[in-house]
Amino acid sequence: MTGDDCIFCRIVRGEIPARKLYEDDEILAFHDIHPVAPVHFLIIPKVHVASLYEAGPEHQAVLGKVLGMAGRLAREAGAADGFRCIVNTGRVGRQEVYHLHLHVIGGPETLPAMLRR
Ligand code: 5GP
Ligand code: ZN
Numbered sequence: 001m002t003g004d005d006c007i008f009c010r011i012v013r014g015e016i017p018a019r020k021l022y023e024d025d026e027i028l029a030f031h032d033i034h035p036v037a038p039v040h041f042l043i044i045p046k047v048h049v050a051s052l053y054e055a056g057p058e059h060q061a062v063l064g065k066v067l068g069m070a071g072r073l074a075r076e077a078g079a080a081d082g083f084r085c086i087v088n089t090g091r092v093g094r095q096e097v098y099h100l101h102l103h104v105i106g107g108p109e110t111l112p113a114m115l116r117r
């Protein structure tokens with residue numbers, strides 16, 4: 001899939017509405033449409049990168065920015081006592097949208113254990 005028919009590229013272009021938390025030239029943060037916790041938003045690079053598998057050295061700066069904004073935006077969104085960042089990647093990682101995104105998940109309650117045995 002290229003950027004043309006990618007749902008997150010369409011959000012970047014304003015063709016699909018999203019509840020935005022933050023935007024600049026390189027990244028966009030918006031609330032997940034199906035939140036799994038009181039705080040659940042996504043941070044994406046505006047450039048179309050399908051997944052971490054496709055990310056290369058040329059994406060390091062923007063991915064650093066994505067990660068570097070997580071704490072500030074989580075605090076502003078109300079995740080005062082912590083949060084979890086997830087990047088689902090590929091089939092095994094159960095990625096559904098193939099435009100690289102960082103989930104930021106938090107809220108007042110303790111999250112479930114990351115993985116169960
Ligand atoms: P993943 O690819 O990491 O499995 O998850 C994709 C996430 O994107 C899901 O949590 C899903 O709820 C969210 N999502 C899918 N389509 C849309 C959309 O059109 N708008 C928003 N805000 N979130 C979306
Ligand atoms: Zn895209």
